[in-house]
Amino acid sequence: MTRRLVVIGGDAGGMSAAAQARRRTSSDELEVVAFERGEYTSYSACGIPYFVGGAVNDVDTLIARSPEAHRANGIDVRLETEVVAIDVDARTVTARGRASGAQTIEPFDDLMIATGSTPVRPDLPGIDARGVHGVQHLGDGIDLRADLAAVGDRPERAVVVGGGYVGLELAEALHDRGRAVTIVESSTQPMDTLDPDMGALVADAIRGLGIELITDTRVEGFDVDDGGRVRAVVAGDRTIECNLVVLGLGVTPSVELARDAGVRIGPSGGIATDARMATSVAGVWAAGDCVESHHRVSNRPVTIALGTHANKQGRVAGINITGGDARFGGVIGTAVTKICAHEIARTGLNEQEAVDAGFGIATATIESTTRAGYFPGATPVTVKVVADATDGRLLGAQIVGREGAAKRIDVLATAIWNEMTVEEIQQLDLGYAPPFSPVWDPVLVAARKAAAAPTR
Numbered sequence: 001m002t003r004r005l006v007v008i009g010g011d012a013g014g015m016s017a018a019a020q021a022r023r024r025t026s027s028d029e030l031e032v033v034a035f036e037r038g039e040y041t042s043y044s045a046c047g048i049p050y051f052v053g054g055a056v057n058d059v060d061t062l063i064a065r066s067p068e069a070h071r072a073n074g075i076d077v078r079l080e081t082e083v084v085a086i087d088v089d090a091r092t093v094t095a096r097g098r099a100s101g102a103q104t105i106e107p108f109d110d111l112m113i114a115t116g117s118t119p120v121r122p123d124l125p126g127i128d129a130r131g132v133h134g135v136q137h138l139g140d141g142i143d144l145r146a147d148l149a150a151v152g153d154r155p156e157r158a159v160v161v162g163g164g165y166v167g168l169e170l171a172e173a174l175h176d177r178g179r180a181v182t183i184v185e186s187s188t189q190p191m192d193t194l195d196p197d198m199g200a201l202v203a204d205a206i207r208g209l210g211i212e213l214i215t216d217t218r219v220e221g222f223d224v225d226d227g228g229r230v231r232a233v234v235a236g237d238r239t240i241e242c243n244l245v246v247l248g249l250g251v252t253p254s255v256e257l258a259r260d261a262g263v264r265i266g267p268s269g270g271i272a273t274d275a276r277m278a279t280s281v282a283g284v285w286a287a288g289d290c291v292e293s294h295h296r297v298s299n300r301p302v303t304i305a306l307g308t309h310a311n312k313q314g315r316v317a318g319i320n321i322t323g324g325d326a327r328f329g330g331v332i333g334t335a336v337t338k339i340c341a342h343e344i345a346r347t348g349l350n351e352q353e354a355v356d357a358g359f360g361i362a363t364a365t366i367e368s369t370t371r372a373g374y375f376p377g378a379t380p381v382t383v384k385v386v387a388d389a390t391d392g393r394l395l396g397a398q399i400v401g402r403e404g405a406a407k408r409i410d411v412l413a414t415a416i417w418n419e420m421t422v423e424e425i426q427q428l429d430l431g432y433a434p435p436f437s438p439v440w441d442p443v444l445v446a447a448r449k450a451a452a453a454p455t456r
């Protein structure tokens, strides 16, 4: 008998699972139906800032696999159709056409929940004014770029609310479009997943670009003109005149459907799964921004909304749904971003996170260059490492620098994943030639210094 897999959510987590399941089974064995409330499937939200900024101009290139391509592969994609309820006893979902409002009851044998996350959008006066943009799905990026073009002859200031990586990437996009840009951040520094000393380097870099950075300040509302368009952001004692606002205030896992169906939600707020991406309900699986993951260093459940995790988790779920046995290995919080020429990276735990997780720590921060000091194009790079004071195991690392800086984090992420000590890391046989690094790569120097660092 043909079994039926229903997928909720047509992007990274959901379609990775659907594609993997499809690849491993014939249509006679398994029918795969994917519900997506939007108009796109398998799109790169990660590419939106570069589409808005103009580095990428063809929006279709941000779509890894269109609905038609999925259908040609044997996946029944239902666009603009929202799943509004799950009944785990009857093993059905209720799907509603967004335009028609018509509802259908859809049976499943296995259910894949990949509903993603919901951007934080505080209930502030004026937040629904025209010109105030959230950026989550591809349509948001298209709207923002169109709005930028529409107000092009009135290139006033743009304000980015939130100094996390999405905020920084959108600030770069607006800066590249010739806007004067202000970033308003409620904490003491941008990129607050970095330690304050590394965050301060990012703050200097932002200000060095001519982008105004206001920290320790909450946005209280938005002034709106008679036409219903934003004309200023009210933040602390400032009223910042602008005609465009981008919100980058973070996200929360979209778990309402799962919670209402009785699927267990974990302590960090995401859907709880095991390493096979199975939820608390047999035959119900979940992946992506909506789930919580095991942090391999802190040993705690965390929700970290990244495409890297969503793709891997979806693949694991798809294999297991079709009788395989794959495991998701957990996360260590590796992330890279950039603002203009400045690159930022982090992995593992920062100082505070390490202390909160119960570690005694030794830290080291070094300054070096991305290439041999004499080689044209060499630029400064700062590397910070956090190690376990008792055995020297690397717990975390952060890097701020220019071209060639950020992806060095992958060496340190690999070391953390494999529980290497800073003594071992300083021995690593890494590649060297003057155009690529000094003879002692900055990550080796940082590990060497940490090995000799006093403990705390």
Ligand SMILES: Cc1cc2nc3c(=O)[nH]c(=O)nc-3n(C[C@H](O)[C@H](O)[C@H](O)COP(=O)(O)OP(=O)(O)OC[C@H]3O[C@@H](n4cnc5c(N)ncnc54)[C@H](O)[C@@H]3O)c2cc1C
Binding pocket: 008, 009, 010, 011, 012, 013, 014, 035, 036, 037, 038, 044, 045, 046, 047, 048, 049, 081, 082, 083, 084, 114, 115, 116, 117, 135, 136, 137, 166, 254, 257, 287, 288, 289, 290, 305, 306, 307, 308, 309, 310
């Ligand atoms: C601007 C931006 C830049 C980013 N940059 C990076 C980056 O550089 N690196 C990185 O690793 N990550 C990045 N991310 C994060 C990454 O895009 C997400 O982690 C990833 O898309 C999560 O995939 P997902 O499938 O879990 O959720 P989503 O991509 O959010 O997909 C969930 C889908 O489910 C649909 N849906 C939700 N509920 C329902 C329902 N009830 N019925 C039907 N459909 C439903 C939604 O419409 C959506 O299409 C970025 C995100 C943004 C917004």
